[in-house]
Amino acid sequence: MTGSAYALLNSRPTSVFGTPHERIATIFEVVRGHGGVLAEFRRRPGRWLLWISLDDVRCPDCADNGGRYLQFVFMEDGRSVIGECSANEFLPDELQLTEDQAEAMRALGWKDPVPEYTPNWHIEATSADEVRALGQASVRAILDVFGLHPRDRAVIQFQRRIPLSGSA
Numbered sequence: 001m002t003g004s005a006y007a008l009l010n011s012r013p014t015s016v017f018g019t020p021h022e023r024i025a026t027i028f029e030v031v032r033g034h035g036g037v038l039a040e041f042r043r044r045p046g047r048w049l050l051w052i053s054l055d056d057v058r059c060p061d062c063a064d065n066g067g068r069y070l071q072f073v074f075m076e077d078g079r080s081v082i083g084e085c086s087a088n089e090f091l092p093d094e095l096q097l098t099e100d101q102a103e104a105m106r107a108l109g110w111k112d113p114v115p116e117y118t119p120n121w122h123i124e125a126t127s128a129d130e131v132r133a134l135g136q137a138s139v140r141a142i143l144d145v146f147g148l149h150p151r152d153r154a155v156i157q158f159q160r161r162i163p164l165s166g167s168a
Contacts, residue, residue, distance in 0.1 A: 028150035035135035
């Protein structure tokens with residue numbers, strides 16, 4: 001992709017965050033509902049942020065990023081979604097991807113981290129088909145690459161980013 005979704009991401013720097021919502025879910029629930037959740041948020045006007053934290057492990061040198069995660073930004077244009085998956089830079093040694101896992105991420109459609117662009121594995125989606133593919137790549141990363149099981153747990157958070165009046 002050309003980076004157009006990332007350009008949109010930076011187009012409204014003056015904003016506030018709405019009320020955060022959080023819940024614990026099983027990996028089974030995440031896998032079963034993830035595609036529908038992506039499609040639903042994409043239909044809602046405004047910018048939404050969705051995080052799926054996959055580990056309770058804390059990394060003392062990683063600030064708030066202690067474990068593997070997926071994060072998604074749904075853009076105001078109603079089409080664009082950016083999906084990111086934690087890169088080794090943000091993970092403790094015991095959770096870092098091996099070269100085989102990195103190759104599996106690429107095979108699923110995830111683009112390699114690019115420090116000056118995005119430090120995480122990423123996929124940009126701008127059509128319904130691409131959003132479905134992002135949902136499938138996310139589920140396959142959770143199950144196949146990370147090796148999580150249906151009874152494992154994740155923390156799901158979402159929040160709306162609201163432009164301040166007068167900002168474009």
